[in-house]
Amino acid sequence: MxxxxxxxxxxxxxxxxxxxxxxxxxxxxxxxxxxxxxxxxxxxxxxxxxxxxxxxxxxxxxxxxxxxxxxxxxxxxxxxxxxxxxxxxxxxxxxxxxxxxxxxxxxxxxxxxxxxxxxxxxxxxxxxxxxxxxxxxxxxxxxxxxxxxxxxxxxxxxxxxxxxxxxxxxxxxxxxxxxxxALPFNTASDAPKPSASRGGNVDDDLAKLPVPRKYYQTYYTTRPANENMWHPPQGIHNFLRAYYHFKSADFKDNKPFALTANSATEMSKLPRYYVMDLNKGMAETVSPEMPSASAIAACKWLPEEELRVYSSEYGRTGFQGGLNSYRVNRDAKYSAxxxxxxxxxxxxxxxxxxxxxxxxxxxxxxxxxx
Known part of the structure; x- marks a missing residue:
C-alpha cells in the first residue's frame, strides 16, 4: 500500500x-x-x-x-x-x-x-x-x-x-x-518596544461583551478547571455524556461556518463549549445539553458501555495531565x-x-x- x-x-x-x-x-x-x-x-x-x-x-x-x-x-x-x-x-x-x-x-x-x-x-x-x-x-x-x-x-x-x-x-x-x-523580520531599524503590558487582548474583550464570555482554552489554564470536570455536580459519567453529545453531530445546532475575524464579537458566535459564559465552568456549560434517556439508548457511536471506559479512566486520574498541555500552549515562555x-x-x-x-x-x- x-x-x-x-x-x-x-x-x-x-x-x-x-x-x-x-x-x-x-x-x-x-x-x-x-x-x-x-x-x-x-x-x-x-x-x-x-x-x-x-x-x-x-x-x-x-x-x-x-x-x-x-x-x-x-x-x-x-x-x-x-x-x-x-x-x-x-x-x-x-x-x-x-x-x-x-x-x-x-x-x-x-x-x-x-x-x-x-x-x-x-x-x-x-x-x-x-x-x-x-x-x-x-x-x-x-x-x-x-x-x-x-x-x-x-x-x-x-x-x-x-x-x-x-x-x-x-x-x-x-x-x-x-x-x-514566526520570528520578527526586518526589524533592525525599529524603535525599542516596551516590555510592559501589550494592552488588551481577546480574553479581555470577551469578558466585556454584553453577555460576558471566555475562551475555553483560557478556562482550561485555570486552577478550578480540573476539579470542576473531575467532580462535577452531575457526576463525571453524565458530564462526559453531555460534553461529547454537545460537540457531536447529534447536537443539531452544530452547523459550523468560518469566522471573519479573531475578534470577541466574531468568537462569540462559536458554541458555548468553545466560548463559555464567563461565570460558568465546563460542567455547568454542558449540563443543559444532557441528552434524554431515549437519545442515550439510541446513540450507536458512543453507547454507555464505551462511555464508561472514559468516565472510569478520568474518574481515576482526573484531567490535569491533559489540561497542562493547554497551559503550556498559552504560556509565551514555552511557545518561544x-x-x-x-x-x-x-x-x-x-x-x-x-x-x-x-x-x-x-x-x-x-x-x-x-
Whole structure:
C-alpha cells in the first residue's frame, strides 16, 4: 500500500462516531481497559523508560515482522481507546498500528500531576520526544504515517515538522496546524518596544461583551478547571455524556461556518463549549445539553458501555495531565522555544480531515486556509 492509499483509506474510514464494534462474548483480556468493547486482535502493552515515564499503548498488527507502522495520537478529553474503530481496519490493511495514551492520560505516566507541578514535561516538543522514544523502544526508526485528532493533531503536526525523516506522512483531524511561530523580520531599524503590558487582548474583550464570555482554552489554564470536570455536580459519567453529545453531530445546532475575524464579537458566535459564559465552568456549560434517556439508548457511536471506559479512566486520574498541555500552549515562555522552527513547513505527504458538523476547524479565523 502506498502512502497515498493510506491517506485515502484513513479519510474514508469511520472513526469513533459511527458504527459499533462488537466484542467477543468473553471479552478481550489482552487490554488494560475496555475489554468488553475492544475485539480480539487489539492488545495493551506497557512500554517502560520512554522519556522518563511508562507508556501504555493499544496495538494491533504486531504479529507480522517488518510491518510498516502507523502511530495514532488522541485528543482531549480522549484516550488511546478513541481509536477503537480504526485500529483493526488499519492492521488488516497491513500495518502495525500503535495508539498510545499520551503523557498524563489513561494508563500512561504523568497522570499524578497537580496544578503546581512543573509544566515542562507537557510541552509540545517533549511530546514529540515522547513519540520518538516510544517508537524507538518498540523498534521503529520511522513510521508510514502519524495521525492525530484534536490536541493530538498538534502533536502529529509537530512530529512531521520536526522529524520528517521519522514521520513519513501525516493526517491531521479536526484541528488545523497554524505552523511554527514566526520570528520578527526586518526589524533592525525599529524603535525599542516596551516590555510592559501589550494592552488588551481577546480574553479581555470577551469578558466585556454584553453577555460576558471566555475562551475555553483560557478556562482550561485555570486552577478550578480540573476539579470542576473531575467532580462535577452531575457526576463525571453524565458530564462526559453531555460534553461529547454537545460537540457531536447529534447536537443539531452544530452547523459550523468560518469566522471573519479573531475578534470577541466574531468568537462569540462559536458554541458555548468553545466560548463559555464567563461565570460558568465546563460542567455547568454542558449540563443543559444532557441528552434524554431515549437519545442515550439510541446513540450507536458512543453507547454507555464505551462511555464508561472514559468516565472510569478520568474518574481515576482526573484531567490535569491533559489540561497542562493547554497551559503550556498559552504560556509565551514555552511557545518561544518553537521559534527555533520558524519558517519550517510540513513537507511530507499530508491530509486534513474534519466532520461536517465539527466546529474545530473554525475556532480561529483563517486557520483552515493557513
Amino acid at each position: 502506498t502512502r497515498r492509499q493510506l491517506l485515502q483509506g484513513i479519510a474514508a474510514m469511520p472513526i469513533s462516531f459511527a458504527g459499533v464494534v462488537s466484542a467477543t462474548a468473553q471479552g478481550n483480556r489482552d487490554v488494560a481497559y475496555g475489554g468488553t468493547s475492544l475485539p480480539a486482535g487489539i492488545r495493551s502493552r506497557l512500554i517502560n523508560n520512554v522519556n522518563g515515564i511508562t507508556y501504555h499503548v493499544l496495538e494491533a498488527g504486531f504479529e507480522g515482522p517488518a510491518r510498516p507502522c502507523v502511530l495514532l495520537i488522541h485528543g482531549f478529553p480522549e484516550l488511546a481507546y478513541s481509536w477503537r474503530r480504526v485500529i483493526l481496519p488499519l492492521a488488516r490493511a497491513g500495518f502495525h498500528v500503535i495508539a498510545p495514551d499520551l503523557r498524563g492520560y489513561g494508563r500512561s505516566g504523568g497522570t499524578d500531576v497537580t496544578y503546581d507541578d512543573n509544566l515542562q514535561p507537557f510541552t509540545i516538543l517533549n511530546k514529540v520526544r515522547d513519540m520518538l522514544g516510544l517508537l524507538s523502544a518498540i523498534g521503529y526508526r520511522s513510521v508510514a504515517a502519524v495521525v492525530g485528532h484534536d490536541h493530538g493533531s498538534g502533536v502529529a503536526a509537530w512530529c512531521a515538522l520536526a522529524r520528517p525523516d521519522v514521520f513519513r506522512s501525516v493526517v491531521l483531524m479536526s484541528a488545523p496546524f497554524a505552523g511554527a511561530p 522555544e518553537l521559534q527555533l522552527f520558524a519558517g519550517r513547513t510540513i513537507d511530507v505527504p499530508a491530509a486534513f480531515i474534519a466532520g461536517k458538523s465539527d466546529w474545530g476547524p473554525y475556532q480561529r479565523a483563517g486557520a483552515v486556509e493557513t
